[in-house]
Amino acid sequence: xxxxxxxxxxxxxxxxxxxxxxxxxxxxxxxxxxxxxxxxxxxxxxxxxxxxxxxxxxxxxxxxxxxxxxxxxxxxxxxxxxxxxxxxxxxxxxxxxxxxxxxxxxxxxxxxxxxxxxxxxxxxxxxxxxxxxxxxxxxxxxxxxxxxxxxxxxxxxxxxxxxxxxxxxxxxxxxxxxxxxxxxxxxxxxxxxxxxxxxxxxxxxxxxxxxxxxxxxxxxxxxxxxxxxxxxxxxxxxxxxxxxxxxxxxxxxxxxxxxxxxxxxxxxxxxxxxxxxxxxxxxxxxxxxxxxxxxxxxx
Numbered sequence: 034x035x036x037x038x039x040x041x042x043x044x045x046x047x048x049x050x051x052x053x054x055x056x057x058x059x060x061x062x063x064x065x066x067x068x069x070x071x072x073x074x075x076x077x078x079x080x081x082x083x084x085x086x087x088x089x090x091x092x093x094x095x096x097x098x099x100x101x102x103x104x105x106x107x108x109x110x111x112x113x114x115x116x117x118x119x120x121x122x123x124x125x126x127x128x129x130x131x132x133x134x135x136x137x138x139x140x141x142x143x144x145x146x147x148x149x150x151x152x153x154x155x156x157x158x159x160x161x162x163x164x165x166x167x168x169x170x171x172x173x174x175x176x177x178x179x180x181x182x183x184x185x186x187x188x189x190x191x192x193x194x195x196x197x198x199x200x201x202x203x204x205x206x207x208x209x210x211x212x213x214x215x216x217x218x219x220x221x222x223x224x225x226x227x228x229x230x231x232x233x234x235x236x237x238x239x240x241x242x243x244x245x246x247x248x249x250x251x252x253x254x255x256x257x258x259x260x261x262x263x264x265x266x267x268x269x270x271x272x273x274x275x276x277x278x279x280x281x282x283x284x285x286x287x288x289x290x291x292x293x294x295x296x297x298x299x300x301x302x303x304x305x306x307x308x309x310x311x312x313x314x315x316x317x318x319x320x321x322x323x324x325x326x327x328x329x330x331x332x
Contacts, residue, residue, distance in 0.1 A: 037066035037248075039325035043118035045222060048245040048257050049082065050113050051139035064249045066117055066325070070104070074113070082106040082115045110259055111139055112245060125191070125221035129241045130261050138269055140258040140276035147287040148326035149224040149246040149254050150295035150318060155287055156226045156244050157194070157218055157310040183313045185320075191221040192317055194310045215239075220314055223323050224248060234263040242276070251326050252293040256280070298330040 037043055049063050055074040062071050062085065069085035082104040104115045109124045130137060145152060181197045197216035217229040217239070224246040229239040243259035258276055297319045299312070319330055 036068055037117070037325050039323065040118065041321055041323050042066065042223065042248070042325045044116065044121040045118075045224075046107065046114040046116050046120060046124045047224070048112040048114050048247050051142060051257065052078070052080070052108055052111055052113055054139065054142075055080075055113070063247070063255075065115065066248055067250045068117060070115070072106070072113060072115070078108075080106050080108060080113050082113070110243060110245070110261075111137055112257055112259070122190075125225070125227075127227060127241060127243070127261070129239075134263065134265075135241075135261050136264050136269070136272060138260045138262075138272060140260050140273045141256075141280065143256045143258070143280060143284065144249075145254050145256055145284055145287055146252065146293070147254060147290065148252050148294045149248045150314075150323075150326045151290055151293065152244070152246055152254055152256060152287055153220060153224065153226050154295060154311045154314060155283060155290075156228070157220070157314060158308070181309065183309045185313055185317050189221070191219055192310065192313050194218040194313075218310060220317070223318060223321065224254075224326075232263045234265060238263060240264075248326060292328060294326055294328050296328040296330075298328070301328070 043066065047065055049065055049070065049072060050061060052074060055061055055072070057074055057076045057078075060071050060073050062069065064070065070082060071085050072080060072082040074080045083102065084104065104117065105120060107114045107124060110127055110130050114124055129135065147155075179198050181194060183192065183194045185192055195217050197218065198213050200213055215231040219227040219229070221227065226244050228242040228244075230242065232238050232240045240263055241259075241261040243257075243261070245257040245259060247255040247257065249255060258280060260272060260276060262272065264272060295315065295318075297315050299315065318327060
């Protein structure tokens with residue numbers, strides 16, 4: 034594998050797996066940015082990660098004495114994160130994750146044949162709700178994407194889309210009928226997005242859904258779907274199943290997009306009003322100098 038030569042992406046934290054799904058004391062192998070990695074979570078829930086070439090192992094048993102150069106590792110939002118370069122900043126904040134009455138789950142980790150930027154762009158798109166998530170997140174004739182606001186914050190280094198509203202027949206597992214749903218979208222990382230969605234359980238607060246993408250290479254990802262929701266009624270399996278259904282409908286759409294990498298040239302694909310977030314996202318990637326998983330705009 035050639036590996037990633039993009040310093041912007043190399044110096045970011047990236048998710049590599051759900052903490053609770055790592056068997057204690059056993060080595061888990063994965064790929065990040067075309068490099069083979071190993072990681073292990075101990076019985077004390079402390080974790081270590083390393084480049085596979087640096088480690089020897091007997092079967093799948095972890096032996097700290099056999100590890101060469103370790104990678105930095107952090108636990109955040111239910112996942113382990115590592116960096117192949119020098120971390121340029123901390124992992125972005127999601128303060129709601131610490132609220133004790135929330136259900137915090139990894140809904141799924143799914144492999145997708147698409148670039149990370151393509152997957153983030155799809156996550157930002159409300160216009161596909163009635164056609165891809167029919168009778169769940171949207172339905173005809175409620176197809177119009179109302180005017181909303183998008184800003185690129187230099188101070189926070191993220192994109193924020195607010196005043197997003199869309200009619201949804203079944204917004205969550207505890208919905209009892211269709212309703213207008215309020216959304217706020219954040220993109221605090223080139224390959225991660227966080228959605229704040231009005232909660233059926235508490236009208237004064239929002240459910241939080243994260244899509245944290247682990248770039249395997251420029252055209253493949255592992256999508257980690259984080260849920261941090263206010264749902265006192267449903268069991269974990271039902272909450273996961275709802276989100277897995279949504280992502281299962283998105284997956285073939287994503288995998289059939291061409292080109293696989295996201296073009297950053299604003300003339301490459303015709304924008305419409307509903308694409309305001311996508312246009313801002315492409316501009317933000319260009320401003321940051323991201324080159325991995327995209328087709329850069331001509332100089």
